[in-house]
Amino acid sequence: MLSADKVCKSFGGFHALAGCSLTIGAGSITGIIGPNGAGKSTLFNVLGGLMSPNSGDVLLEGRRVVGLRPDQLARLGLVRTFQISRELGELTVLENMLLAAPAQSGESVWRNFLTPARVRAEEGACQERARTLLQRVNLWQLANEPAKNLSGGQKKLLEIARALMLDPKIILLDEPTAGVSPLMSKLLAETISSLRAGGLTFAIIEHDMDIIATLCDPIYVLAEGRTLTSGSYREVVANQEVMRAYLGKAA
Numbered sequence: 001m002l003s004a005d006k007v008c009k010s011f012g013g014f015h016a017l018a019g020c021s022l023t024i025g026a027g028s029i030t031g032i033i034g035p036n037g038a039g040k041s042t043l044f045n046v047l048g049g050l051m052s053p054n055s056g057d058v059l060l061e062g063r064r065v066v067g068l069r070p071d072q073l074a075r076l077g078l079v080r081t082f083q084i085s086r087e088l089g090e091l092t093v094l095e096n097m098l099l100a101a102p103a104q105s106g107e108s109v110w111r112n113f114l115t116p117a118r119v120r121a122e123e124g125a126c127q128e129r130a131r132t133l134l135q136r137v138n139l140w141q142l143a144n145e146p147a148k149n150l151s152g153g154q155k156k157l158l159e160i161a162r163a164l165m166l167d168p169k170i171i172l173l174d175e176p177t178a179g180v181s182p183l184m185s186k187l188l189a190e191t192i193s194s195l196r197a198g199g200l201t202f203a204i205i206e207h208d209m210d211i212i213a214t215l216c217d218p219i220y221v222l223a224e225g226r227t228l229t230s231g232s233y234r235e236v237v238a239n240q241e242v243m244r245a246y247l248g249k250a251a
Helices: 040-047 070-076 093-100 109-114 116-136 152-164 182-197 209-215 233-237 240-247
Strands: 002-011 014-024 029-033 055-060 078-080 170-174 201-205 219-223 226-231
Touching (some): 002 040, 014 040, 014 055, 029 209, 040 170, 070 078, 152 170, 152 182, 182 201, 182 209, 201 209, 209 233, 219 240, 226 233
Parallel strands (some): 014 226, 078 170, 170 201
Antiparallel strands (some): 219 226
16 A cells, blocks of 8 residues: 655754655554654655655555655545644534545635535535544534544544545554543544454554554564564564664663
8 A cells, every 4th residue: 555665864964764664555554663763753754745755765556656745645545644633723623524625616716606506515415424424433422612622532533534534545643542541542443443444544653552562463663764673563572673772772
């Protein structure tokens, strides 16, 4: 579904990514772990089109996508969320969802006058899709609540539901359970697992190893901007290089 090949990204003299490579298989939940500063979020920024690499390649379903903007990648089926949720707080939960729906005729002023029936039909379809997705993530009861009033975990669920409005093939999740209660972490994990069962592909950056162990296979470990190793959870946690990367040489 998605691959990075020897991706490098530098900021001045700092090499955030130094030849990082990985492959995300269709229908998988691929985990990406590593110590702080390993380059995980920079990798997502490159994969998601927020940054262009200095060198290396990114392929989405075999197509080279380096240089494409996030909105162009979204139309191709790749969407990402962020560690700190980016809801529009003054708008309601439902309005946040409706803003994400792509290619709406009503965005053109003239079509509201020339084809009002088409605009109304599309708006109705978007509302129905938003309702279905909010029900799926247990947020429909809060549809008319300002998004700023949601809890941290509910905002993460809204991020996922809003991404689903784009009908993606793959979603990049950056620490979906960071700062979230254990109960909400469990709900997020169940939601992600259910969506994968429906055919969606995920890549997840996460520090909660229980979530990684529960959801992810394979797992890639990043350190100093490189792919240190990959494999199943059991293989990764038994790797001595991984222990040294997390805990230092003494470990």
